[in-house]
Amino acid sequence: MALEKTRRKVKLGRYMLALRKAVDPPLRPEDIAPHVRIAATTITRMEGGLTQPGFTLLQALLGIYGVTEEQRTEAIRLWENAKQGSTSVEHAADLPNKYRAFRHDEADAALERTLEMTAIPGLLQTPRYAAAVGEASRRLHRTEGWERRAADERHSRQRLLDGEAPLHLHALIDEALIRRITGGREVMIEQLEHLLKVGRQRNVTIQVIPFSAGAYGNMSGPVTILSFPDGADPDLAYLEYAAGGETVENVRDVQAFVDTFEDASRHAALSATSSTRLIRAALDELRNDERAADLA
Template identity: 70%
Template sequence: MALEKTRRKVKLGRYMQALRKDTVPVLRPEDIAPQFRIAATTITRMEGGLTLPGFTLLQALLGLYGVTDKQRAEATRLWEHAKQGSTSVENVTDLPTKYRAFRHDESDAVLERALDVVAVPGLLQTARYAETIGEATRRHHRPEGWDLRAAAERQTRQRLLEGTNPLRLYAIMDEAVIRRVIGSPEIMAEQLEYLLTAGARRNVTVQVVPFGVGAYGTMSGPMIVLSFEDDPDLAYLEYAAGGETVENAKDVQAFVETFEEVRRKVALSPKESAELIRAALDGLRNDDREHGMA
């Protein structure tokens, strides 16, 4: 089974590492391993958030570290939290490790802010649009058939926007995103129709940054900020060959402030954005009819 780093396992791992390093003398993983007949990598992987220890091993380690009752209770709480968050995420087996970790984080989030200057944000991509994007990026070390799996992955992500307690999404995209025809006029028209449908949901806000505003916010690539009920925000920055999670509070706050400035002061209102998307959709349909008559 592939090792997967998740936010909840990382929190437990960091806490356990701090407890280990607080021992006198400091216990090293290679000092601990023989006592429990395990490999030293079992400790390092657990502390790195890659694996979740069994409850018995967790309690044994806490006993070895000589923790207080309060520390034991906190470690147990973090372990239970991590175990509850171990639900598998579909259609990500062949995708980069850091992206799989992001998907786990996204499934825990209550609010997502997504800003993209080149493509429709992932949560709002139709299957055929996503498949076309996947085909175009295959050269970046993507496995055969990744484009098709990317389309399926987008559809499973969209379930987060459904149900009784759906994810709240603020999606901002550049006007170039709705003007660039991806795949074909038919595929692009389907995508624009979906943006209008999704934007009408109570938990989804879609906004467009018009060409006329010039430079704004972060124009170096897609940016996503996730917010949680009890944990600090984190940001995920995408680039051609993968992505990177940012957890430094100061950096994440800068991304939040950038996003909110674009949302409130630069982007069109949701109503104006819908009108622009509808105009782009009508333009595609008119061009299609004209070509059909030619």
């Protein structure tokens, strides 16, 4: 099987390389290899992000490098993230290790592109809209207290859009999500008002894909693409489905999702300005329906 460099393995490799070079006097891979009974190339491949060491080898190297407990903890965290490989599964709001690995990637990202046809993207959801979506999928939640954890997790994610160096978000949203009255008219009015408000932020672009666009892009489920400030870090894609998800790191596969997103953005979606008009029109309709219901 061909060796494949991934972002998570690269981050682990760079960290382990820095730990090795910090040893005084400095150690070369060929100095270490006899002590752990491996080839020196195994260490160089690991440090280059091509391979990931087993946990026993990782612990042995950390022992040789004489690391602090803080350094050991960070190395193990990077190792666990890299261990997730190309596939991750998350169960609703349980926040397992694999989903946390994706969240670490998102926190490091400079740009997030998301294509949604099932629900308003999590970064743009109001609490009551999110609760309605969560309630609809309650049978997929397997632990007690998932509502609180989901709310905390979403709030934490949404803070990425604020601050001095905020995450840039480009969201493509199917018109069906604007029209579907999720949680009732009052909840949906609040959600559409929130979209209009957040859409005015300079780091947020919202485009609606209208019904008239017909079929477009990857209609089998949502996709989120992350890009990072370090040009050496390749993009990654996260695919969501019922009660789970999959992280894709293969460069060619990710590029296919990027191309699909860009095609949908240019040829299927309305401009940001026209999208704002559509959202405002849908909001006005809901408000009129609400007033009519109050008068009835």
